[in-house]
Amino acid sequence: MWGSSFAFTKIAVTAIAVDVLVATRILIATAVLVCLVVATGRRLPNSPRVWGVFLLMAIVGNCLPFLLVSWGQQTVDSGLAGILMAVMPLATLVLASVCGRRERFTRTKSAGFVLGFLGVVVLMGPETLSSFQTNGAALAAQLAIIGGAICYAVNTLLAERYAVADGLIAAAGTTIAANVILLPLTLHDLGGGLSGLTVSSGLAVLALGVISTGLAPVLYLRLIRATGPTYVSLISYLIPAWAVLLGVVFLGETLGWSALIAMGLILGGIALSQRAPVASGDLNPDKSAGMDRASGSIKQNRRGVPSERDHDDRRGRNVHI
Numbered sequence: 001m002w003g004s005s006f007a008f009t010k011i012a013v014t015a016i017a018v019d020v021l022v023a024t025r026i027l028i029a030t031a032v033l034v035c036l037v038v039a040t041g042r043r044l045p046n047s048p049r050v051w052g053v054f055l056l057m058a059i060v061g062n063c064l065p066f067l068l069v070s071w072g073q074q075t076v077d078s079g080l081a082g083i084l085m086a087v088m089p090l091a092t093l094v095l096a097s098v099c100g101r102r103e104r105f106t107r108t109k110s111a112g113f114v115l116g117f118l119g120v121v122v123l124m125g126p127e128t129l130s131s132f133q134t135n136g137a138a139l140a141a142q143l144a145i146i147g148g149a150i151c152y153a154v155n156t157l158l159a160e161r162y163a164v165a166d167g168l169i170a171a172a173g174t175t176i177a178a179n180v181i182l183l184p185l186t187l188h189d190l191g192g193g194l195s196g197l198t199v200s201s202g203l204a205v206l207a208l209g210v211i212s213t214g215l216a217p218v219l220y221l222r223l224i225r226a227t228g229p230t231y232v233s234l235i236s237y238l239i240p241a242w243a244v245l246l247g248v249v250f251l252g253e254t255l256g257w258s259a260l261i262a263m264g265l266i267l268g269g270i271a272l273s274q275r276a277p278v279a280s281g282d283l284n285p286d287k288s289a290g291m292d293r294a295s296g297s298i299k300q301n302r303r304g305v306p307s308e309r310d311h312d313d314r315r316g317r318n319v320h321i
Contacts, residue, residue, distance in 0.1 A: 008207050026062060026066070028213070030311050055070050061158070065088060065148035065152055071141070072140075085149050086240040092156050093105075112268075122261075124139065
């Protein structure tokens with residue numbers, strides 16, 4: 001679902017102005033989400049503080065990344081955009097550590113970040129990085145997509161800090177706030193921005209609004225509640241794979257070996273950075289078990305034969321375990 005948005009965006013930006021495309025997809029998503037809110041008997045909050053959070057998340061999670069990624073995809077293929085977007089978990093890791101959250105920037109996570117960063121360098125290519133004057137437009141487009149990924153990383157931290165219990169309400173409120181920001185800025189360009197609209201680009205915008213912007217955030221939040229963030233983090237691996245596959249199959253894009261190597265480096269960096277640390281007590285389970293048995297023997301020798309109460313206590317502990 002999330003990986004397909006790059007293919008839809010690539011189709012849409014060929015016929016629709018970037019600002020109009022972003023405003024239209026958010027407007028469609030708002031209509032879908034508000035209808036769901038009404039149909040399910042929910043009510044939008046009336047707290048100014050909550051709407052302030054929605055406004056902040058709309059800027060960081062909708063307006064800025066949509067504009068940056070759409071602008072970048074005018075020249076960047078959808079598959080490459082999906083690979084660049086895969087740096088989002090690595091950016092989240094760095095920002096979470098800088099902001100002083102509970103996650104520590106361990107050696108393993110540092111190695112994962114370096115590996116992922118190396119993948120980005122390989123993907124951009126030494127030629128683009130070394131000659132900004134001749135390849136400035138290509139570099140700017142790729143950096144714009146990376147900027148969108150960083151925006152999503154910041155929005156992830158905001159969503160965790162200012163969690164709203166109902167994912168549907170959060171998604172609807174955020175898109176409403178995004179409309180308040182974007183519609184006044186794009187109304188003057190609405191006619192000209194849609195002048196090149198075709199059937200395929202219109203369907204792409206509709207899919208972006210209904211699926212990628214409307215339903216995807218709600219399903220994402222529900223998946224977190226149902227399966228936990230660790231399982232949902234697997235989406236980070238699926239996004240570039242799906243983006244590449246859809247770009248090759250449906251848009252006729254081609255990927256060189258450097259792009260595939262870069263994708264492997266970035267995904268490897270994500271896997272390394274999300275690797276759970278091994279607890280010190282688990283390093284030598286046989287030794288730990290032996291110490292437990294020795295402790296039990298010493299305790300029994302000191303107290304003599306265990307009493308009936310000791311047996312009852314042990315049986316009780318076994319039951320609770």
